[in-house]
Amino acid sequence: MKFFGFKGGVHPPENKIQSENQAIEVLQSPKMVYIPLLQHIGSPLDALVAPGDRVLKGQKIGDSSAFLTSPVHSPVSGTVKSVEELPFPLMGRVKTIVIENDFAEEWVELKKNPQWKDSSKEDLLGTIREMGIVGLGGAAFPTHIKLNPPKDVNIEYLLLNGAECEPYLNSDNRVMIEEPEKVVQGIEIMKHILGVTKAVIGIEDNKQEAIATMKKACENTEIEVMPLKTMYPQGGEKSLIKAILNREVPSGKLPSAVGVVVNNTTTAGAIYEGIVEGKPLLTKVVTVTGKGITTPKNLRALIGTKISELLEDCGFQEEITEKVVMGGPMMGMTQYTLDVPVIKGTSGLLALTKSETNSCKPKACIGCGKCIDACPMGLEPIMYARLGEFQQWEEMGEHNLMDCIECGSCAYICPSNRPLTEEIKIGKAKLRTMKK
Ligand code: SF4
Ligand code: SF4
Structure with missing residues (x-):
């Protein structure tokens, strides 16, 4: 297969070397875990447990009858202490189940399915x-929905x-x-569900x-494994499809419109564990790094562990840290408290x-057009910024604002340090409110 590349993109300093050779370490199980009832794109969940309830490791503790949801499970055995609104890493506060760990590691009964090839697509999706x-x-889009595209589209890849x-x-x-077999098996399960024979793993070089x-x-x-020339934001679904298949997803459409479903490799590993081992999603590998960390690591942490515990495990130097970000520097969220959990x-x-953050003040736009060249979605970020100044939200929408994937490439490349992504996010939020 040929590498086609994608339009636009930027190449920020990689800073991968500090943690790339650190083997995954399992972080010690914490005394308390905090499970927010909204960890996916979609509707919040209802708590299935109440304070005082004993729960087992892997027990479902939050679910909803809404379409776009995904349940949550207890990552420990222990006792529910409270269900309350607590700080959430992505925004404000979210209803959260707080569980005290009894360290008994008592699991729910696991329904293993090593013979998954004999199962129906519906059962596997369930x-x-x-x-x-x-x-x-x-x-964090629910995977069972992604793997169930509309019946009238033909998924090829x-x-x-x-x-x-x-x-x-x-x-x-x-x-x-470290877990390539799990990833491959998870991909085979997805291929079986989708009824496709062609699968390609895109990995940057x-x-x-x-x-x-x-x-x-x-x-x-x-x-097939395809090396991709390193360029941000290649991992965006539409960029990846263009880079590997040279197909362009039309504005406002999903990858299924061009016969493709995209999933992440770590999600494939989770699918293997969920189907073959019967284990719900309870852990996440988190890279802890940055100059404010003395020992960068890749930690496998229980979902619900406070981020302060991960930072401490890696030698957090709060005094020299300008900001803590969850995610990467381009799309991650700055955290205003360390009292939030891994989700x-x-x-x-x-x-x-300070040396890793951009503290330059915004200056006037010089009309250089670099933000337009960098946009992987073919948008005109500077136009959105100008329309936003005059609160012309509808006009922003008419110029495909909702196609923006909030990758931050435009703001990164701007020589005038314009906060373009922030302005775009405000415009998108206003448009969503107007549509309600
Ligand atoms: S943040 Fe949006 S407008 Fe800016 S480069 Fe990325 S996709 Fe384009
Ligand atoms: S990159 Fe910055 S200075 Fe150049 S046109 Fe875009 S907003 Fe203006």
Whole structure:
């Protein structure tokens, strides 16, 4: 297969080297876990437990009858202490189940299915839902919905996103290096569900060990591994489809419109564990790095562990840290408290010092057009900024604002340091409110 590349993009300093050779370490189980009832794109969940209830490890504790949801499970055995609104890493406060760990490691009964090839597509999708599996590349879209595209579209390709194009992060990279068989088996399960024969794993060429490991693991399969020239934001679904298949997803459409379903490689590993081992999604590999960290690591942490515990384990130097970011530096969220938990979509925790952050003040636009050249979606960020100044939200929408994937490439490249992504996010939020 040929590499086609994608339009636009930027190449920020990679900063992967600090953590790329750190093997995954299992973080000690914490005394308390905090499970927010909204960890996916979609509707919040209802708590299925109440204070005082004893819960087992892997027990479902939150679910909803809404369409776009994915349940949550207790990552420990213990006692529910409270169900209350608590700080959430992505925004404000979210209803959260607080559980005290009894360290008994008492599991629910696991329904293993090593003979999954004998199961129907519907049964496998049902299990993926019950196991709480969502897209683990950061978007956290419920996987059972993604793997069930409209009946009238013909899915030809399953693409696996192993690009991990965000600087600093090595979470997917280490999973591909250390758990390649799980990833391959998860891909086979997805192919079976989708009824496709063609699957391609796209991995950026700054991850040579992952490329070699996955190529070896894919020998004697119909899964192809494609090295991709490193460029941000290659991991965006539409960029990846363009880079690997040279297909362009039309504005406002999903990848299924061009016969493709995209999933992340770590999600494939979670699908293997959910189906074959019967284990719900309870842990996440998190890269903890940045100059404010003395010992960068890739930690496998229980979902619900406070981020302060991960930072402390890696030698957090609060005094020199300018900001803590959950996720990568381009799309991650700055944290205003360390009293928030690891959630399903957490891939990284960055303790960034002043030298790693951009503190330059915005200046006037010089009309250089670099933001337009950098946009992978073919948009005109500067036009949105100008329309936003005059609160012309509808006009922003008419110019395909909702196609913006909030990758931050435009703001990164801007010589005048305009906060373009922030202005775009405000415009999108206003448009969503107007549509309600
Ligand atoms: S943030 Fe949006 S407008 Fe800016 S480069 Fe990315 S996709 Fe384009
Ligand atoms: S990159 Fe910055 S200065 Fe150049 S046109 Fe865009 S907003 Fe203006």
